Amino acid sequence: MAAPRPPFFAIGLLSGCLLAYEIALTRLFSMVLWHHFAYMIISAAMLGYGASGTALALLRERIAPCFNATFLATAAMLALAMPLSFLLAQQVPFNPLELLWDTSQLPKLLTIYLLVALPFFFGGASIGLALWRFGMQAGRVYAADIFGAGAGSLGIVAVLFFMSPGDLLMILAALALFAAAIAAIELKVPRPWLAKLFSGLALLAVVAAHAGWLKIHSSPYKDLSQTLNISGTRMIEERTGPLGQVAVVESTRIPFRYAPGMSLNALDEPPPQLEMFVDGNGPTVLTRFDGNLASLAYLGQLTSALPYHVMGSPAIRLHGPRVLVLGAGAGADVLQALYYRAGRVDAVELDRNIIDLVRNRFGDFSGNLYKRPDVRVHEGEARGFASAGAGQYDLIQVALLDSFGVASAGLYGLSESYLYTVEALQTYLGHLAPEGMLSITRWLTLPPRDSLKLFATAIAALEESGVPDPARRLAMMRGWKTVTLLVKNSDFSPDEIAAIREFSRTRSFDPAYYPGMLPEEANRYNLMARPYFYEGAVALLGPERQDFIDRYKFHIEPATDDRPYFFRYFKWDAAVELFSLRQQGGMALLDWSYPLLVATLIQAVLASILLILAPLAASRARETLPPASAALYFLAIGFAFMFMEIAFIQKFILFLSHPLYALAVVLCAFLIFAALGSWLAGRKQGRATGVRSVTTAIAVLGMVALLYLALLPDLFDALIHLPDPAKIGISAALIALPGICMGIPFPTGMARLACTLPDAIPWAWAINGFASVAGAVLASLLAVHLGFTAVILLAVVLYGGACIAIRGFA
């Protein structure tokens, strides 16, 4: 009788579904809550895989006689679990905003984490089963697994262009059912009706997806949910895309009138507006424009109008300023530029759906804003455009796109932003005309956070650009709700300083800083207990800057490309004090995102101990504990792999423009190249002990990592303007060598253990699984604190430790 053939197609399909599900979850979490939670999802995936490994190790003997049935059952359970676990997770009333108020939020978070891990448990079980059952053909099974995973992770990005993540979950369920049907055929299961049943169910899932059966419920505290509560509002357009769900809302009864931080002296009312939300966050407003500039007068009453009042050279007056708007959204800043008679406006927007909506669907409403000859719209990422752009501008405006609530609640504390780093500001300054200005508007938070961090970042950027006295090139204006920072490419002239004063006086905005400002000019209109902004700005420009930053109770150290967490203001010292003041209003000043990361780490460690290690410890396996060196080896390579992977994902966000693209491309590339490394290691095992191949791989990895740390920033800068397919190819090529090297230690260690202590293999899996679960979250925590460079170096050190440990279990 011929040896059974592994269900290659089914394995590939299941693996693709799992990776696609992992990436779809980041979209779903962005929509439902505020953050993509990539670190938590990767950790949950590792938990599912790890727990399935432990379950297989313990139940192997019982499963052996009924492989086919178990394989089909786990595939079917995966299909069921993908939509169901998300639906159940949606029923958990987890509210991150209440995390610090209410301890019951922690078990809710844990429930979501475990629910998210469930499909990975079933998926991991089915693939693990196949690898175990077809051990002789493990290489080919592994190849099908990796090929499927690669296709799934990239395929989903393409699918997200036309399908909403909710519908996609049902399609993934259908695919998993279809995989079960194929498996029934491939495995020649004696009950042919099974394949038909699974196919039928798959069709039903497709129908359910088409009918929009799976509804996504966003947090009621998100901007879109709150807006739709208002009587007379309705969503008039919705677009889906990998960068977010764009929703356009009109309000027939109560006009929106969005004018962030408009002067209290203003009497103007904004014209009719539509609001646009991306993943429920926003709004960015689309203002009706009929060509009559007078209707836009309110735009002159915002702090962001400051640069237009300061720019006064005769050439600019004659031809109008050349303006670059980064993050144009629905065009509010473009309108402001037109109001001030800009000669030319370049508007950069990442999301093609938003551009299309403004240009076509709402072209008439917007006065064909994005079709005007004096407005050129560029689809692309702000940093990439600024890096590649050959033009020079009189003004570069970085738009205020996040919402006040989100900014003030610290909801983006863990979100990477390469828009406000020292390197980003240097890039912008490089594209300014000799007298040009960079203008960045942020929400005002009290005590000051964003604005002082931005000011410190601007000082660092000027200093690193070789400006001897940054104090002469900076100005900052605060209203009651917004703050605008100006960074000039040359020293401010006396006329310009007079214009700043006049702008402040007529609008009752307070100057926070300008060259030559007197202390009594601060804090005159919007009074605070102390002139915090002025004092902060002066301290940051003085010799005691570092001391001030260290003593300040929020994290205002300049953000860099290595630590691009501009929105992180959390400091442990202050957190303790604020928590003690929680009943007195202190809680509102704490960011929730950072404690959430710590809570996720704790639950990841506990869950992996309970679900991966404890079952083994409670079984007969406790008698076959691996030697300490082997345990350390698998622990070290587990952590190191995750550190590298997470650091690369975060680092490539800059190059690939968006967390979702970075996650898909980097995960896919690591999977494929690590699998190649495993395959190479397997070929070599017959000839050498493995120690040499691990040492060589780690030595090469260490050198490549150091080389990348030195070269990647410049390389990204030089190539960031390339089209997406080219950047994806380059990313994959860059990951190839480290990926191959990282694929070698695990199978080599396993082979070595198989020779010496085969009964300890389940432990090696489990320990490695534990390290992967905890490592995914720990890497994010370390990146926030120490930066990506440190995380990558730490991974190299851990791999170095593994080199030593492997010699201990020969």
Place this chain on the structure above:
Amino acid sequence: MNRYFIVGTLLCFCCAFPSYGEDYSAKRHKMVEEVLADLAANGNPAPGPDVVQAMEKVERHRFVPDWLTRFAYINRPLPIGHGQTISQPVIVALMTDLIKVKAGDKVLEIGTGSGYQAAVLAKIVKSVYSMEIIESLGKEAAERLAALGYGNVQVKMEDGYYGWPAEAPFDAIVVTAAASHVPPPLIAQLKPGGRMVIPLGAQFMTQFLMLVEKHADGTVSSRQIIPVGFVPLTGGH
């Protein structure tokens, strides 16, 4: 076995509804004492006696959803549905005190929410005019306030941008609804010498308060107040 199950179930029910039969008045008094201590600890002046009395009288547990009544007298914000919250009592006390209202005053509130702030004001002033743009929320609040006997509060489900011109001018205005800017008509409807207070921050997160004062000559000034006694920079390490 069954007996233990029944006893256990009963115990669970008891734990789930611990608020029945509780002395809310004592709890409210304790909450007010906590609020006063918190305000003093933060260097805020003690609120006027009328504010204290009002906070002592208004039954906060009537303004939160039934399932949250046991948390009603904890000094924290609570969800009230529709993505809205009832403010932290310390913030309510501070806001009410900041506008310096007195008996005989007429106050406009933009953003009725649960109606709690309106009820506190109603205990002090002659009349409160409250506007809510979330219709169901406004309706619930209006019914609740009427049922509780707050006859001097009028609730209207309308756009608060233009205020309540028929009843203008007002001695004080409280804007609890999130707005991107202060509507100019509201400033116009403030009496000379009047005060307007606006809490700023996300739901559950009032970070600072803005107080707008309209002077006798019609000019306007504003103050921004951090409710908590937290100084971002302190001397030494």
